[in-house]
Amino acid sequence: QICLFASTPDLPSMDVDLSDLLPTFKKQIWNLTDDRDRLNAKVTNMIQELERLRAVKTCPEGWKLLSSSCYFSSTAVGTWETARSDCRKKSADLVIINTKEEQDFISALNKQYWIGLSDREQEGTWTWVDGSPVTLSFWHTGEPNNSGGEDCGETVTYGQWNDQRCDYHRPWICEKQLWS
Structure with a gap:
């Protein structure tokens, strides 16, 4: 103490x-x-x-987010190949539409755009740019009809799909996975 x-x-x-x-x-x-x-x-x-x-990744400036993908709608126009090449330069590819939600998102743009769809490999067999088959489709009535060698997919007004000649000039939509 x-x-x-x-x-x-x-x-x-x-x-x-x-x-x-x-x-x-x-x-x-x-x-x-x-x-x-x-x-x-x-x-x-x-x-x-x-x-x-x-x-946490976010979409690049000028791209729009939906679910886990980013989308870029071009203002430039070009052939389907030009469109795909531009998307690839952006570490993306032409859009692959897998869901109704995605279709609605594209439809809301209300314009003709190239999408990642073609039957260039085998006439009448439409596949996406990643090689996957079309499982959900939104073809316009009477399409695809291959009128005049139409082998590339586009959206038309209100988002329905149309087959078009690949050498036509259209704007396009690129898609990239947010987490890739």
């Missing part, structure tokens, strides 16, 4: 038992340690959230 006595004329007389203060100091240290641990946990969570947000 330690006792402190002061006998200087400037200091009031003190008779303090330091062991009486020990529980109070221990409690304060415990509280400060607890506060520090909570703050460290918050900082760790904030750093993890920041890293997660940095990793």
Whole structure:
């Protein structure tokens, strides 16, 4: 047991038992340690959230997001091959329409666009640019009809599909996966 006595004329007389203060100091240290641990946990969570947000990809400027894909509708016009080449330069490809939601999204543009559909490999067998078959289609009435060697797919007003000669000049829609 330690006792402190002061006998200087400037200091009031003190008779303090330091062991009486020990529980109070221990409690304060415990509280400060607890506060520090909570703050460290918050900082760790904030750093993890920041890293997660940095990793979240967004569409490039000028592209539109739908589900997990980004879409670019060109203002330039070109042949189907020119369109595909431009999309590839953008690390994308001509749009592949897999869902009704995607079809509605394209339809809302209400314009003729090249899409990633053709029967160039085998006449009458329409496939997407990735080689997959057409499983959901939105052909305009009477299409595809191959009138005059039409081997490339386009949207027409209100989004229905039409087969068209690949050397016609149209704007196009590129698609890229957000997470690729």
